[in-house]
Amino acid sequence: MPALWDLPDFDDHEAVHGFFDRATGLTGVIAIHSTHLGPAAGGVRYWKYADKQLGVIDALRLSRGMSYKNAMAGLPMGGGKAVILADARTEKTPEYLAAYGREVESLGGRYVTAEDVGMSVADLVEISRHTRYVSGLPVDARGEAGGDPGPFTALGVYLGVLAAIKQGLGRDSAKGVHVAIQGVGSVGGHLARRLAADGARLTLADIHEDRCSALAKELGASSVSTGEILSIAADVVSPNALGAVLTEHSIAQIKAPVVAGGANNQLATPADGQRLHDRGIVFAPDYVINAGGIISVALEYLDRGNRDEVERRIGEIPGRLRDIWEASKADGAPAADVADRMAQAKIGRG
Ligand code: NAD
Numbered sequence: 625m626p627a628l629w630d631l632p633d634f635d636d637h638e639a640v641h642g643f644f645d646r647a648t649g650l651t652g653v654i655a656i657h658s659t660h661l662g663p664a665a666g667g668v669r670y671w672k673y674a675d676k677q678l679g680v681i682d683a684l685r686l687s688r689g690m691s692y693k694n695a696m697a698g699l700p701m702g703g704g705k706a707v708i709l710a711d712a713r714t715e716k717t718p719e720y721l722a723a724y725g726r727e728v729e730s731l732g733g734r735y736v737t738a739e740d741v742g743m744s745v746a747d748l749v750e751i752s753r754h755t756r757y758v759s760g761l762p763v764d765a766r767g768e769a770g771g772d773p774g775p776f777t778a779l780g781v782y783l784g785v786l787a788a789i790k791q792g793l794g795r796d797s798a799k800g801v802h803v804a805i806q807g808v809g810s811v812g813g814h815l816a817r818r819l820a821a822d823g824a825r826l827t828l829a830d831i832h833e834d835r836c837s838a839l840a841k842e843l844g845a846s847s848v849s850t851g852e853i854l855s856i857a858a859d860v861v862s863p864n865a866l867g868a869v870l871t872e873h874s875i876a877q878i879k880a881p882v883v884a885g886g887a888n889n890q891l892a893t894p895a896d897g898q899r900l901h902d903r904g905i906v907f908a909p910d911y912v913i914n915a916g917g918i919i920s921v922a923l924e925y926l927d928r929g930n931r932d933e934v935e936r937r938i939g940e941i942p943g944r945l946r947d948i949w950e951a952s953k954a955d956g957a958p959a960a961d962v963a964d965r966m967a968q969a970k971i972g973r974g
Pocket of ligand 1: 740741773774777835850866867917
């Protein structure tokens with residue numbers, strides 16, 4: 625097994641903090657990719673990986689994504705991410721959350737935690753009893769900006785999907801546009817509601833079949849199996865579940881001319897950005913389109929601005945995407961590579 629520094633996803637991370645709490649058995653990792661722009665900010669993912677090494681790799685990938693995301697969103701925050709190696713449905717207790725809070729506190733503010741898959745605002749409130757370095761708390765607890773980042777992420781993804789529709793299909797709205805949404809949790813669910821309100825035609829898929837069929841019924845949408853959703857004949861494919869869904873195999877099956885969704889780390893490998901480009905697919909780099917939540921979380925943490933300011937900054941996401949697509953056209957380089965280069969320059973690694 626390769627050493628941490630030899631893992632392909634190790635990208636000059638400043639620190640990788642593995643932890644084990646004897647009292648509870650809580651096991652996890654906090655990866656700090658860069659603090660060049662400020663404290664490393666990013667959510668904590670509560671997920672039982674088949675293998676602990678996969679959790680470490682995810683933390684490495686996700687924390688780098690946070691550095692890029694925060695930099696591209698113009699936030700004075702670096703990039704970090706935590707992973708708790710446990711099942712959020714059966715292994716989440718106040719003792720576990722307290723132990724996690726103590727780990728975050730022990731880093732003295734170098735890492736600021738927030739919500740990610742498997743976590744809720746209530747969990748963060750529990751964690752906030754044990755560390756100051758937490759954001760995404762209920763709005764009444766910490767001022768005006770803040771709360772669940774999911775709806776803010778979904779707002780940015782929605783605006784980004786509209787920009788991608790314009791870029792890839794030349795259409796000014798989502799009306800009548802067929803969008804295939806993979807994952808209808810916090811982000812995908814809010815996105816689906818916004819697009820449905822615009823008159824988009826939706827096809828949904830989620831491993832939680834009950835959740836998926838209930839939402840499909842509410843919105844008059846269709847649903848398909850999770851294995852089919854990326855390859856249906858749609859105008860837009862929107863990944864909003866877990867990462868690494870855009871692979872050599874799945875990209876070859878995509879029929880939609882646009883891929884734009886909120887899931888983190890959608891490309892399985894950097895070569896997959898080139899594959900999308902070679903197929904002429906308009907791709908919205910994930911850490912640019914899904915920055916709405918961290919914009920809310922960061923402004924809350926820094927005590928800067930209110931909800932209007934959060935929404936104003938989220939409104940800048942489409943322009944940022946257009947800049948990337950224009951540069952991609954001009955350079956003949958994949959949008960994903962263009963975005964990476966822009967982000968690396970911003971964190972002093974250009
Ligand atoms: P969530 O847990 O609320 O929703 C994820 C949904 O995806 C769930 O309904 C789950 O059942 C479904 N899912 C899991 N595997 C699937 C599969 N193989 N096929 C179809 N559906 C599947 O999480 P969320 O907060 O909506 O986040 C979704 C994605 O967006 C994640 O990649 C997350 O990292 C990313 N993201 C979230 C935020 C945020 O503010 N919540 C911000 C940035 C990025």
